[in-house]
Amino acid sequence: MPPSPTAIGKAYPPISYAVGREKIREYASAVGETNPLYFDVEAARTAGHDDVVAPPMFAVVYSARAVAPGLFDPEVGIDFARMLHAGQEFVWGPLVVAGDEVTTTASVKDISERGGMSFFVFETVSLNQRQETVSTGTWTQIVRGG
Amino acid sequence: MSLQPGQTIELRVTPDPFVTYRYAGASGDFNPIHIDEEFARNVGLPGRILHGLWTMAQVARAHTEASGGPEKLRRLSVQFRGVGRLGEEIAVTGRVTEVRDGTAVVQSEAEQGGQRIIRHGVAELEI
Numbered sequence: 001m002p003p004s005p006t007a008i009g010k011a012y013p014p015i016s017y018a019v020g021r022e023k024i025r026e027y028a029s030a031v032g033e034t035n036p037l038y039f040d041v042e043a044a045r046t047a048g049h050d051d052v053v054a055p056p057m058f059a060v061v062y063s064a065r066a067v068a069p070g071l072f073d074p075e076v077g078i079d080f081a082r083m084l085h086a087g088q089e090f091v092w093g094p095l096v097v098a099g100d101e102v103t104t105t106a107s108v109k110d111i112s113e114r115g116g117m118s119f120f121v122f123e124t125v126s127l128n129q130r131q132e133t134v135s136t137g138t139w140t141q142i143v144r145g146g
Numbered sequence: 147m148s149l150q151p152g153q154t155i156e157l158r159v160t161p162d163p164f165v166t167y168r169y170a171g172a173s174g175d176f177n178p179i180h181i182d183e184e185f186a187r188n189v190g191l192p193g194r195i196l197h198g199l200w201t202m203a204q205v206a207r208a209h210t211e212a213s214g215g216p217e218k219l220r221r222l223s224v225q226f227r228g229v230g231r232l233g234e235e236i237a238v239t240g241r242v243t244e245v246r247d248g249t250a251v252v253q254s255e256a257e258q259g260g261q262r263i264i265r266h267g268v269a270e271l272e273i
Contacts, residue, residue, distance in 0.1 A: 027172040029172075030172035033207060057202060
């Protein structure tokens with residue numbers, strides 16, 4: 001059965017995330033980063049930042065929770081057992097640093113079918129406490145045989 | 147550093163057997179295919195597999211290390227294919243395909259054991 005496109009454009013409640021210094025360090029360590037900007041407050045301040053800097057892909061940490069309601073939304077209709085994370089894009093704005101408050105809103109960008117597979121595309125827009133867009137994420141999930 | 151068309155970037159990393167536990171904690175993604183060996187085998191995988199977004203973070207790191215820092219990476223888009231395995235080296239390779247208006251476009255992929263687990267990487271770097 002082809003996926004229903006009725007949920008395209010649907011938005012989910014914003015999720016707020018308080019960016020912590022140790023969380024940035026934990027994330028940076030887990031992905032093998034060594035740049036002192038991510039670990040050392042003095043190095044970050046010397047480089048002109050207010051606190052340690054989040055690596056760009058830390059966007060996953062503050063924005064992924066906003067996507068979850070869409071993945072589970074019956075109106076979207078994803079069959080979890082056959083879902084694959086097929087593609088990801090981030091476009092970044094100003095750097096995120098420890099102490100920032102990031103608010104992310106997710107929406108259904110597209111639902112389509114081709115080659116016997118269903119494509120579910122979500123978009124996240126993340127703003128900091130100054131209402132600057134720190135990242136925009138595009139999350140593409142494929143459901144095989146859907 | 148200045149990036150010129152044709153210039154290549156490379157990063158090699160071997161994910162240790164416990165990296166999926168650390169990444170699960172750091173990212174909040176506790177999908178059992180990454181942290182439960184028995185569960186992973188029961189759903190037909192060779193064992194626990196890497197998080198795709200961990201591997202994407204390696205692609206991102208290849209770009210930020212080559213371009214001089216996190217503020218240089220303006221965009222990164224990737225496609226995930228197959229599964230990333232623990233304990234086996236991953237090679238991230240990229241090439242500058244275009245430079246215009248202060249932006250370098252880099253096309254990249256990540257390969258492990260002859261399999262391209264990230265394909266069609268496209269990044270924009272500020273130069």
